[in-house]
Structures are given as C-alpha cells and as structure tokens.
Amino acid sequence: xxxxxxxxxxxxxxxxxxxxxxxITLAPNATLYAVGSRSIDKAAKFAAANGFPPSAKVYGSxxxxxDDPDVDAVYVPLPTSLHVKWAVLAAEKKKHVLLxxxxxxxxxxxxxxVEACESNGVQFMDATMWMHHPRTxxxxxxxxxxxxxxxxxxxxSCFTFAAGSDFLQxxxxxxxxxxxxxxxxxxxxxxxxxxxxxxxxxxxxxxxALRGPxxxxxxxxxxxxxxxxxxxxxxxxxHCSFFSNLTMDVTAVGTKGTLHLRDFVIxxxxxxxxxxxxxxxxxxELVTGWVPKPSEHTVMTDLPQEACMVxxxxxxxxxxxxxxxxxxxxxxxxxxxxxLILDAVKASIDKGFEPVEVVS
Amino acid sequence: xxxxxxxxxxxxxxxxxxxxxxxITLAPNATLYAVGSRSIDKAAKFAAANGFPPSAKVYGSxxxxxDDPDVDAVYVPLPTSLHVKWAVLAAEKKKHVLLxxxxxxxxxxxxxxVEACESNGVQFMDATMWMHHPRTxxxxxxxxxxxxxxxxxxxxSCFTFAAGSDFLQxxxxxxxxxxxxxxxxxxxxxxxxxxxxxxxxxxxxxxxALRGPxxxxxxxxxxxxxxxxxxxxxxxxxHCSFFSNLTMDVTAVGTKGTLHLRDFVIxxxxxxxxxxxxxxxxxxELVTGWVPKPSEHTVMTDLPQEACMVxxxxxxxxxxxxxxxxxxxxxxxxxxxxxLILDAVKASIDKGFEPVEVVS
Numbered sequence: 100x101x102x103x104x105x106x107x108x109x110x111x112x113x114x115x116x117x118x119x120x121x122x123i124t125l126a127p128n129a130t131l132y133a134v135g136s137r138s139i140d141k142a143a144k145f146a147a148a149n150g151f152p153p154s155a156k157v158y159g160s161x162x163x164x165x166d167d168p169d170v171d172a173v174y175v176p177l178p179t180s181l182h183v184k185w186a187v188l189a190a191e192k193k194k195h196v197l198l199x200x201x202x203x204x205x206x207x208x209x210x211x212x213v214e215a216c217e218s219n220g221v222q223f224m225d226a227t228m229w230m231h232h233p234r235t236x237x238x239x240x241x242x243x244x245x246x247x248x249x250x251x252x253x254x255x256s257c258f259t260f261a262a263g264s265d266f267l268q269x270x271x272x273x274x275x276x277x278x279x280x281x282x283x284x285x286x287x288x289x290x291x292x293x294x295x296x297x298x299x300x301x302x303x304x305x306x307x308a309l310r311g312p313x314x315x316x317x318x319x320x321x322x323x324x325x326x327x328x329x330x331x332x333x334x335x336x337x338h339c340s341f342f343s344n345l346t347m348d349v350t351a352v353g354t355k356g357t358l359h360l361r362d363f364v365i366x367x368x369x370x371x372x373x374x375x376x377x378x379x380x381x382x383x384e385l386v387t388g389w390v391p392k393p394s395e396h397t398v399m400t401d402l403p404q405e406a407c408m409v410x411x412x413x414x415x416x417x418x419x420x421x422x423x424x425x426x427x428x429x430x431x432x433x434x435x436x437x438x439l440i441l442d443a444v445k446a447s448i449d450k451g452f453e454p455v456e457v458v459s
Numbered sequence: 460x461x462x463x464x465x466x467x468x469x470x471x472x473x474x475x476x477x478x479x480x481x482x483i484t485l486a487p488n489a490t491l492y493a494v495g496s497r498s499i500d501k502a503a504k505f506a507a508a509n510g511f512p513p514s515a516k517v518y519g520s521x522x523x524x525x526d527d528p529d530v531d532a533v534y535v536p537l538p539t540s541l542h543v544k545w546a547v548l549a550a551e552k553k554k555h556v557l558l559x560x561x562x563x564x565x566x567x568x569x570x571x572x573v574e575a576c577e578s579n580g581v582q583f584m585d586a587t588m589w590m591h592h593p594r595t596x597x598x599x600x601x602x603x604x605x606x607x608x609x610x611x612x613x614x615x616s617c618f619t620f621a622a623g624s625d626f627l628q629x630x631x632x633x634x635x636x637x638x639x640x641x642x643x644x645x646x647x648x649x650x651x652x653x654x655x656x657x658x659x660x661x662x663x664x665x666x667x668a669l670r671g672p673x674x675x676x677x678x679x680x681x682x683x684x685x686x687x688x689x690x691x692x693x694x695x696x697x698h699c700s701f702f703s704n705l706t707m708d709v710t711a712v713g714t715k716g717t718l719h720l721r722d723f724v725i726x727x728x729x730x731x732x733x734x735x736x737x738x739x740x741x742x743x744e745l746v747t748g749w750v751p752k753p754s755e756h757t758v759m760t761d762l763p764q765e766a767c768m769v770x771x772x773x774x775x776x777x778x779x780x781x782x783x784x785x786x787x788x789x790x791x792x793x794x795x796x797x798x799l800i801l802d803a804v805k806a807s808i809d810k811g812f813e814p815v816e817v818v819s
C-alpha cells in the first residue's frame with residue numbers, strides 16, 4: 100500500500116470499540132490513530148489493550164480527538180442519545196463518520212447528521228457489519244436472479260439474545276436517556292435492515308407493530324415484533340428481543356426461490372459464512388422427499404466482516420481525501436431508510452398497533 | 460402380527476389418497492380393503508393403480524363403503540365442505556375416521572363430527588402426518604427440556620408453495636364451495652398446528668390477522684399471515700401462501716434454546732429427518748463466531764411419516780375393536796384447537812385485522 104492509511108480516532112471506550120479496533124488494525128487501508136474518553140486513564144488503558152501503536156494519541160475528551168488535525172475519520176460507539184451531537188461536531192471538523200447503530204433516536208435527528216456530513220463533504224456510514232461480508236453480495240445475486248428467485252413475496256427476520264439480569268437493569272440499551280430505542284434500536288435495527296436489504300431497499304407502504312411488545316418501567320422496548328406491507332403485496336415480519344436465546348434468522352421467499360440463513364448478523368465462523376438457497380423445490384407425490392433440495396453455499400472472506408466494513412469506509416474516505424471524490428450517498432441513504440422504519444414501528448406501538456404510513 | 464389389520468375404506472380418489480394408500484400398505488397393522496367413488500370406474504382404476512389387493516372392494520358410492528360391515532375405518536380426503544356430512548355418517552356406521560385437514564369449515568361443524576365419533580365410540584384423527592414422525596418426538600423433548608430450551612418466547616412458522624395457474628383457477632382449494640378456507644385451510648393449517656405444538660397446545664389468548672392477505676375473486680384466501688399472543692407474553696407469527704416457492708419453516712425460540720427446521724411438513728428425505736438445536740449460544744466478543752454453534756440432529760424413521768400416522772391410528776382403532784378401549788381424546792382435541800385458531804384468523808381478516816379472542 101503506497102497510500103497512507105485512513106487514521107481513525109475512536110470516541111469512547113465502549114465494548115464494541117474493541118472489536119472495531121481490531122478491525123481497523125486488520126483493514127489494509129486504515130490505522131488506529133487516536134482514542135478519546137472522558138477519562139484519560141481509561142483511554143490509555145483502552146489503547147494499550149487494543150493494539151494501538153505506541154505513536155497513537157490518547158485524549159481525555161472527545162473534543163480533543165476531533166481537534167486533532169491528523170485524525171481523518173472517527174468511529175462513534177457512543178450511546179444513541181449522543182449521536183447527533185458528536186456526529187455533527189465530527190463532520191464539522193471534517194472527520195469522516197463511522198457511526199454505531201441505531202444512527203439516531205429518530206430520523207429528524209439523523210437528518211441533522213446527514214446534513215452536517217454533506218455540507219462538510221465527509222463520508223457517513225453506519226456500522227452494520229454484515230452488509231460488508233462477501234456472503235451478502237452472493238445472497239444479493241441470488242435474490243436478484245429472476246430465474247432462481249423470481250419475485251420477492253415475503254421476508255421473516257428474527258434477532259434475539261438472552262440478556263442477563265445485570266444487562267436488563269444497567270446496560271445503556273435499557274436506559275431512556277441513553278439508548279432509548281432499546282431492543283428495537285439494538286437488535287431490531289438489524290432485522291429492519293435485513294428486510295430492507297432483501298427488498299432491495301424499496302420502502303414499505305405501511306408498518307404495523309404487532310401486539311405484545313415488552314417495555315421496562317421506564318418505557319424502553321425490551322422485545323417487540325412488527326409487520327411491513329408493500330404496495331405490490333410483499334409482506335415482512337420481524338421479531339427482536341433481549342429475552343430469548345441467540346437467534347439471527349433471515350428468510351426471504353420469492354415466487355421461485357427461498358433464501359435462509361441463521362447467522363446473518365454475526366456469522367458462525369470468521370473465515371467463511373453460508374446460506375441456503377432453494378429454487379423451484381417441490382415435494383414428491385408418493386414418496387416423502389423434496390426435489391430439488393435447497394443447497395448450501397459457503398462464501399470465504401479474506402477479512403472479518405467488520406474489517407471489510409472498515410476497508411470500504413476507508414476506501415471511500417481515501418477517495419475523498421486524496422482524489423477529491425464526492426462522498427458515497429448510498430450509505431447514509433440506507434441508514435435513513437432503516438431509521439424511518441424503526442421510527443414507524445415505535446410510532447405504531449405508541450398508536451396502539453395501528454398501521455403507520457412510511458413517508459420518505 | 461397375529462392380529463387382523465385394521466381394514467381401511469377410502470372415500471374418493473383424491474391425489475393425496477394415493478400417498479395414503481401406500482401408507483396403509485406399509486403400516487403393519489392396516490390394510491387396504493375398499494375404495495368408493497361416485498364413479499365405479501374411477502374407483503376400480505384407483506384400486507388397480509395403488510396397490511389394493513385383488514380381494515379389495517370397489518364401490519360406486521361413498522355410502523357403499525360405509526355400508527360394508529367389514530370396513531373398520533375410513534380415510535376421508537374429500538373437499539372440506541363435505542367433511543361434516545361424511546365424517547358424521549362414517550361415525551354413525553361405527554367406522555373410525557381418519558380425516559384430511561382442515562377438519563371442517565369451522566369449529567361448530569367440527570364439533571358435530573367429534574360428537575358423532577364420541578357417541579359412536581370410534582377413533583378420530585386428522586391426517587397431519589408430521590405429527591407422527593419420530594423427529595417430532597425428539598424435537599418435543601428438546602422444547603420440553605428446561606435446561607436446554609428454557610421457557611418458550613416466540614415461534615415463527617411459514618408454509619408456502621408456488622401453485623401454477625391451473626391450480627389457482629381450478630383446484631378445489633381455491634373454490635368457495637369446496638375447500639373454502641383456501642391457503643389458510645391447506646397450508647396455514649400446518650403453520651397453526653406447528654405453533655400450537657411448540658406451545659405444547661396451550662391456546663393463545665388472541666389471534667390477529669396481519670394486513671395484506673390475498674383473496675381471489677370468490678373471496679377464498681390465497682395468502683395470509685397472522686400473529687398469536689399468549690397470556691404469558693409468548694408471541695407467534697405465521698405466513699402461508701400459494702404464491703411462493705416451497706418453504707416449510709418452524710423456528711421456536713426459548714430463553715435458553717432455539718429450534719429450527721426447514722422441512723417440517725414433509726421432510727427432505729423419507730428415511731430420516733433433521734433439526735437444528737441451539738442452547739445458550741453467544742457470539743464471541745472480538746473474533747467473529749458463535750459459541751456454541753447450534754447442532755444438527757438427525758432422526759431415522761422405520762416408516763414414512765404417513766405410515767407412522769396410519770400405524771398409530773390403527774393401533775388405537777385396534778384397541779377399541781379388540782379390547783373395548785375408549786377412543787384416544789388427544790387427537791380430536793388437537794384438531795379442534797387447530798380449527799379454533801384457523802377460525803380466529805379468518806374472523807380477524809373479516810373484522811379488518813382486529814384481534815380476536817380465542818374462546819375454547
């Protein structure tokens with residue numbers, strides 16, 4: 100690599116930032132450059148524990164990271180309620196922004212972030228890692244192949260994990276002043292993204308929350324489900340929860356094909372990931388059996404998906420920095436659509452499970 | 460087998476009766492004894508093509524089958540609208556009744572069938588084959604194991620197949636005077652059964668149809684979805700359709716475990732069937748991966764699931780016939796619960812997707 104890698108500053112020492120630090124180290128066009136925390140000791144410990152080079156800068160505030168002129172890009176894993184403030188400030192300081200999900204508390208907030216990124220010419224991307232796995236490209240090819248998959252008719256997605264009692268009492272994801280969107284913002288984000296992805300990011304016409312969400316005493320969603328309806332008759336449902344064993348399913352069914360995977364957010368293994376694809380299956384009439392049976396497809400990856408994400412983000416940031424290219428609008432557009440649906444699910448819960456029109 | 464096998468009469472020559480004829484032949488305690496059709500020629504051809512012994516009786520009416528004193532049991536694959544008439548008549552003639560699904564057009568009709576079977580002391584069973592696969596027993600063990608699966612929280616089920624244009628125009632399953640419940644009665648029946656099965660047949664409190672069902676010009680459902688809610692917070696959704704590629708999914712998620720299978724109605728292969736079971740899975744923090752990964756379990760079967768069904772039905776019928784035992788109430792009870800939910804889904808569609816209370 101003749102080109103200088105994109106220099107990352109990390110705002111805060113969230114657990115997930117450990118994974119991202121490794122990803123930045125692994126990506127060939129990115130480097131760990133700075134970390135800031137409200138406690139400089141915490142930042143120093145984080146840098147030492149997460150492979151930062153000796154030359155890396157350790158700061159006692161987020162501002163100091165943004166004020167460092169050598170920081171090209173920031174990774175922001177702060178609680179959702181802080182996203183709009185720090186992502187906007189970062190963009191104003193001309194830093195490219197890799198932002199954890201959910202991107203904001205609502206789309207109005209998110210639009211302020213997008214506006215700041217656009218007016219400052221910086222790249223925005225949310226940290227939805229699985230979007231960058233080469234498996235996702237292969238699955239998209241299957242869904243887009245009209246002879247193998249036909250026309251998309253329905254999607255089901257489910258992301259749950261069994262949070263412990265400490266998490267359910269104390270984690271930022273159950274606190275109304277921090278990650279106020281709870282399970283919907285945390286795990287539901289992925290379900291919504293997977294549904295939109297399968298629908299090639301065509302927005303549904305309406306979103307209806309299903310009855311039976313679980314909220315904590317502060318009103319934060321701990322478990323919920325919703326259904327989505329498109330103009331052309333496509334339907335989708337998802338379920339997300341902090342109460343159930345780890346499950347990460349996507350099923351997309353077309354007129355001719357079926358896609359299944361059970362580890363869409365985080366693959367079972369790092370070096371490779373699989374999906375199941377069925378095309379024009381039928382059951383035999385007299386003897387039990389399917390012809391043809393769905394087939395398993397395994398896709399290798401040269402980097403973990405989070406490092407693929409950092410590589411793509413850094414490629415775009417590098418193009419802007421070195422070649423004066425424009426930011427890639429695809430990424431904030433996908434984030435915005437995901438947030439729109441998330442907002443609609445929440446609105447539908449608030450309206451007693453009435454359908455909510457999705458207005459772009 | 461020292462005991463005389465149960466002698467089956469088949470009412471009508473439906474396609475599915477071919478599979479059941481083979482199953483009756485394969486079951487060690489059952490034998491093909493008679494077939495009746497409104498056309499005696501059709502009945503004769505059916506008997507010749509489906510392994511009936513030369514001694515088998517071929518009748519030109521359903522009544523003649525019921526009037527044959529040597530027929531112990533009937534298999535009734537007639538259109539749903541004819542179930543109540545012929546199942547009641549069969550019971551009154553002291554024939555045990557193996558009835559295709561959906562068991563009736565509504566639970567009021569079904570109760571007449573149950574009453575006739577009870578008052579005549581004959582066994583009732585619906586022909587939901589997968590209930591009798593040994594895999595189903597093994598999966599039940601997993602779901603019932605509190606250390607492996609925990610408490611059930613959510614279930615998703617999907618059964619679709621891509622019907623051709625001839626089916627969508629002419630099949631009895633799209634005709635309001637024949638199988639008036641359409642896709643809900645045909646494929647939705649299995650989804651509902653799988654959900655109830657996973658919930659150990661505890662009835663939900665409410666059923667809510669989801670928006671977006673597709674009905675034909677005559678008002679028959681060709682595609683629909685619904686959600687179910689239990690008192691304790693359990694939730695389930697299902698999707699059934701005649702428009703999508705063959706898909707047969709059940710996912711049940713508990714606090715500690717996850718069950719997955721993709722061929723619940725008809726296994727991919729005849730001799731064996733698999734399911735995936737995960738327990739207390741987690742993702743690793745830094746390196747992509749799951750620990751532990753879900754495991755695949757394969758269950759062999761000595762007979763195809765439909766023959767297991769015939770064997771169990773014949774065992775119960777034989778116990779009544781030879782030993783004066785009482786009919787097993789479990790089977791009509793499960794049928795009735797399934798029909799109750801089916802009725803509730805239909806009622807919810809008719810009420811504009813309002814939740815419908817399930818009253819047993």
